[in-house]
Amino acid sequence: PRASSWWTEVQMGPPDPILGVTEAYKRDTNSKKMNLGVGAYRDDNGKPFVLSCVRKAEALITSKMLDKEYLPIGGLGDFNKACAELALGQDSEVLKSKRSITVQTISGTGSLRIGANFLSRFHTVARDVYLPKPSWGNHTPIFRDAGMQLKAYRYYDPATCGFDFTGALDDISTIPEHSVIVLHACAHNPTGVDPRPEQWKELSAVIKKRKLLVFFDMAYQGFASGDIDRDAWAVRYFIEQGHNVLLSQSFAKNMGLYGERVGGFTVVCADAEEAKRVESQLKILIRPIYSNPPMNGARIASTILSTPELRSTWLEEVKGMADRIITMREMLVTNLKKEGSTHNWQHVIDQIGMFCFTGLKPEQVERLTKEFSVYMTKDGRISVAGVTSGNVGYLAHAIHQVTK
Amino acid sequence: MLELKASALLHILWSSQDILFFFFFSSWWTEVQMGPPDPILGVTEAFKRDTNPKKMNLGVGAYRDDQGKPFVLNCVRKAEAQIAAKKLDKEYLPIGGMAEFSKACAQLALGPDNEVLKSGRSITVQTISGTGSLRVGANFVSRFHNVSRDVYLPKPSWGNHTPIFRDAGMQLKAYSYYDPKTCGFDFKGALDEISKIPEKSVIVLHACAHNPTGVDPRPEQWKEMAALIKKRNLLVFFDMAYQGFASGDIDRDAWAVRYFIEQGHNILLSQSFAKNMGLYGERVGGFTVVCKDAEEAKRVESQLKILIRPIYSNPPMNGARIASTILNTPELYKEWLVEVKGMADRIIKMREMLVSNLKKEGSTHNWQHVIDQIGMFCFTGLKPEQVERLIKEFSIYMTKDGRISVAGVTSANVGYLAHAIHAVTK
Numbered sequence: 001p002r003a004s005s006w007w008t009e010v011q012m013g014p015p016d017p018i019l020g021v022t023e024a025y026k027r028d029t030n031s032k033k034m035n036l037g038v039g040a041y042r043d044d045n046g047k048p049f050v051l052s053c054v055r056k057a058e059a060l061i062t063s064k065m066l067d068k069e070y071l072p073i074g075g076l077g078d079f080n081k082a083c084a085e086l087a088l089g090q091d092s093e094v095l096k097s098k099r100s101i102t103v104q105t106i107s108g109t110g111s112l113r114i115g116a117n118f119l120s121r122f123h124t125v126a127r128d129v130y131l132p133k134p135s136w137g138n139h140t141p142i143f144r145d146a147g148m149q150l151k152a153y154r155y156y157d158p159a160t161c162g163f164d165f166t167g168a169l170d171d172i173s174t175i176p177e178h179s180v181i182v183l184h185a186c187a188h189n190p191t192g193v194d195p196r197p198e199q200w201k202e203l204s205a206v207i208k209k210r211k212l213l214v215f216f217d218m219a220y221q222g223f224a225s226g227d228i229d230r231d232a233w234a235v236r237y238f239i240e241q242g243h244n245v246l247l248s249q250s251f252a253k254n255m256g257l258y259g260e261r262v263g264g265f266t267v268v269c270a271d272a273e274e275a276k277r278v279e280s281q282l283k284i285l286i287r288p289i290y291s292n293p294p295m296n297g298a299r300i301a302s303t304i305l306s307t308p309e310l311r312s313t314w315l316e317e318v319k320g321m322a323d324r325i326i327t328m329r330e331m332l333v334t335n336l337k338k339e340g341s342t343h344n345w346q347h348v349i350d351q352i353g354m355f356c357f358t359g360l361k362p363e364q365v366e367r368l369t370k371e372f373s374v375y376m377t378k379d380g381r382i383s384v385a386g387v388t389s390g391n392v393g394y395l396a397h398a399i400h401q402v403t404k
Numbered sequence: 405m406l407e408l409k410a411s412a413l414l415h416i417l418w419s420s421q422d423i424l425f426f427f428f429f430s431s432w433w434t435e436v437q438m439g440p441p442d443p444i445l446g447v448t449e450a451f452k453r454d455t456n457p458k459k460m461n462l463g464v465g466a467y468r469d470d471q472g473k474p475f476v477l478n479c480v481r482k483a484e485a486q487i488a489a490k491k492l493d494k495e496y497l498p499i500g501g502m503a504e505f506s507k508a509c510a511q512l513a514l515g516p517d518n519e520v521l522k523s524g525r526s527i528t529v530q531t532i533s534g535t536g537s538l539r540v541g542a543n544f545v546s547r548f549h550n551v552s553r554d555v556y557l558p559k560p561s562w563g564n565h566t567p568i569f570r571d572a573g574m575q576l577k578a579y580s581y582y583d584p585k586t587c588g589f590d591f592k593g594a595l596d597e598i599s600k601i602p603e604k605s606v607i608v609l610h611a612c613a614h615n616p617t618g619v620d621p622r623p624e625q626w627k628e629m630a631a632l633i634k635k636r637n638l639l640v641f642f643d644m645a646y647q648g649f650a651s652g653d654i655d656r657d658a659w660a661v662r663y664f665i666e667q668g669h670n671i672l673l674s675q676s677f678a679k680n681m682g683l684y685g686e687r688v689g690g691f692t693v694v695c696k697d698a699e700e701a702k703r704v705e706s707q708l709k710i711l712i713r714p715i716y717s718n719p720p721m722n723g724a725r726i727a728s729t730i731l732n733t734p735e736l737y738k739e740w741l742v743e744v745k746g747m748a749d750r751i752i753k754m755r756e757m758l759v760s761n762l763k764k765e766g767s768t769h770n771w772q773h774v775i776d777q778i779g780m781f782c783f784t785g786l787k788p789e790q791v792e793r794l795i796k797e798f799s800i801y802m803t804k805d806g807r808i809s810v811a812g813v814t815s816a817n818v819g820y821l822a823h824a825i826h827a828v829t830k
Contacts (some may be wrong), residue, residue, distance in 0.1 A: 005670065005696035005700060006549065006639055007548065007696070007700050007704050008696075008700070009550075010548050010704055011703060012706050013706035013709070013710045015706075016499075040496065048493040050494055054494075058488070062488065065476075067476055068682060068686055070466065070678075070684045070685050071685050106532070106716040106717075106720070107716070109714070109715070109716050109717040110716040110717075122433065122435070122436050124435075138714055138717070141713065142714040145714045213432055244432060252496075256494060257494055258495055259494045259496050259721035260721060261720040267433070269433055270431035270434075274434070274436070276438065277436045277437060277438045278433050280438050280439035280441075281436055281439050283439070283442070284439045287442075287535075287564060287567065288535070288564060288567035288570075288571045289535070289571075289715070290532035290535050290536040290716075291532075291533065291535040291564070292685070292687075294532070294685070294720035294722065294723065295687075296722035297720065297722070
């Protein structure tokens with residue numbers, strides 16, 4: 001006999017916008033089809049890329065015949081140390097004085113959610129989290145499900161396909177004190193638009209004046225410019241200026257460890273004593289979510305970061321990925337000009353990282369999908385990682401057709 | 405001129421205030437208190453500091469072989485080699501995890517011929533081991549089970565159950581379970597209390613090898629509980645962290661889960677592969693919702709994904725690949741069944757040896773419960789003062805409630821353990 005249903009009132013949830021793109025792409029039989037929704041790096045043959053430093057690290061780890069005992073709640077100690085050093089720099093005063101705590105997390109999402117939960121529980125002076133407009137889609141439910149209120153500050157200027165610096169400063173200068181402000185450290189997702197160093201400096205000053213709690217999301221260190229120190233510059237500058245930041249890091253893209261789920265969450269504190277208190281509370285928060293984090297990816301990342309030859313190889317490979325993206329941006333613009341496009345496509349080159357906000361309108365995106373089997377999200381965002389020297393000409397042709 | 409001086413003064417005042425304020429307000433976390441130390445971790449830390457060569461760590465909730473060493477199963481090593489040879493990529497898994505894993509996970513729990521699986525009326529998502537599964541379930545119940553906020557745990561239950569459900573927004577209640585007089589199941593007390601639980605409340609049941617007591621209901625007792633729970637119209641949430649590890653037989657250990665489903669309970673189920681496959685740190689688990697029909701299962705699945713995405717986006721691949729390879733490769737599956745039985749058998753043997761050694765020491769107490777209890781843990785019945793003496797005088801470490809991890813007992817140290825227990829209880 002069947003029991004009555006517990007879940008009659010559960011509605012079918014809306015389909016995931018990004019997944020919908022990939023599903024439609026899979027069904028398409030056009031041999032020239034392109035999937036520019038994918039938020040994962042592809043090589044110049046359009047294939048997923050496992051870094052050779054990762055393969056070497058895996059071989060090293062396998063040969064050690066390690067056990068599979070639980071990691072501590074805060075994760076692999078060696079990983080946490082290397083993760084913090086990568087972001088802050090080895091000579092960071094914060095690390096020397098031990099006034100930060102870094103815990104291993106389930107990639108960037110897991111890190112952001114731990115941070116959001118921590119804020120919700122301990123940052124009782126404010127409930128508001130300010131995201132740039134637009135921001136990564138998942139930021140909103142992360143903070144909302146953790147119990148915070150979402151607000152926004154101006155960021156992207158559709159008129160220039162660039163940074164709305166004046167608008168950002170204007171909005172930030174009116175944010176209530178002690179609110180949380182989320183900043184993308186580099187390679188802003190989804191726009192690819194980053195502040196220049198002089199602009200970061202002014203942002204830092206205004207944010208300090210407003211006494212805001214800074215939460216950096218750094219998902220692309222190394223992957224943006226090809227240089228890990230350059231990509232971490234804003235984070236390090238803010239810390240030098242006295243901001244005790246929260247920081248989320250992901251190794252999904254820069255080490256290609258997507259499905260292994262490797263990330264870190266860092267709290268920069270007033271001193272070592274405070275860091276210990278914060279650490280104890282992070283553990284109390286984490287334990288009833290997943291007890292302790294997955295070991296495999298952290299072992300790989302830790303091995304790479306602390307083995308000199310592997311670290312060197314990694315730096316080259318991440319630069320290689322960043323360079324290929326930059327080359328594709330340049331080729332796309334060159335090809336658009338060759339097609340005869342008279343539009344200003346400079347933003348395609350100025351934007352940085354995996355994504356490009358093309359400026360295409362929804363109707364144009366629809367035509368690209370229907371007439372050319374080129375798939376992207378409705379907001380006109382393309383993943384440059386999905387572009388190859390083999391298909392960039394076709395892409396330029398298609399974009400020109402719908403914009404001329 | 406006055407204006408200039410005034411504004412300059414104001415500027416200096418404001419700047420110094422700003423500096424002063426910033427100097428004092430450099431801390432966001434002044435009010436954050438040091439949290440209490442973890443009770444179990446404290447045991448291990450004290451154990452590590454102890455220099456006594458005869459020391460024993462009976463707090464550890466992880467299997468040890470007869471040399472007291474962590475044990476990585478052969479079938480796991482073989483599965484890893486197979487996976488490495490395939491040179492697979494590391495692309496994101498779907499939000500709900502690896503499909504082949506989720507399918508095999510459900511089949512393991514429910515039995516491959518289960519009507520639930522044939523009709524497609526359940527959804528299983530891959531989770532971050534048992535804890536992750538319970539938390540996804542707790543969050544799901546919190547969001548969608550609006551008719552009640554109450555979750556009933558057995559008394560006692562695994563320590564982490566409480567914060568899992570509480571942090572998810574549920575209220576914790578309890579039903580009688582362990583009888584300290586018999587060191588066994590308080591069947592009458594359980595039935596009494598369950599009969600008073602308000603309709604539609606959530607009731608958590610340990611499928612097998614109850615943690616921390618090792619006390620499981622007998623099949624006839626499970627049958628009465630199923631009937632009563634159905635009469636009370638409660639939402640059943642099974643926690644199965646030890647399938648195969650309890651009796652050595654995966655079907656026997658899943659009997660209660662399958663019986664309840666047959667009786668019409670549309671249950672929630674958490675599974676862990678930490679112990680039965682030794683995949684502890686790889687974090688492999690599953691969460692299952694048994695629904696009315698396939699259409700409801702699809703709606704529930706869509707909402708599980710919406711819930712999971714802002715927690716960790718998608719689950720870790722490595723452990724799921726290993727578990728899936730084992731479950732879906734006949735020779736590895738067979739080997740696994742032999743190895744998990746081996747672990748369960750060693751535990752059972754240690755229980756028997758402990759009791760026979762206690763008798764040899766001359767103990768006149770009734771230690772039958774050590775043999776009757778099942779799984780990794782044993783509720784010895786030792787009092788806090790006796791536990792303290794065991795730690796201080798004999799360097800034998802366990803939690804204050806007298807719970808020992810039988811996995812930490814070996815043929816080499818069981819004699820010492822019996823001697824020590826007898827010394828503090830005679």
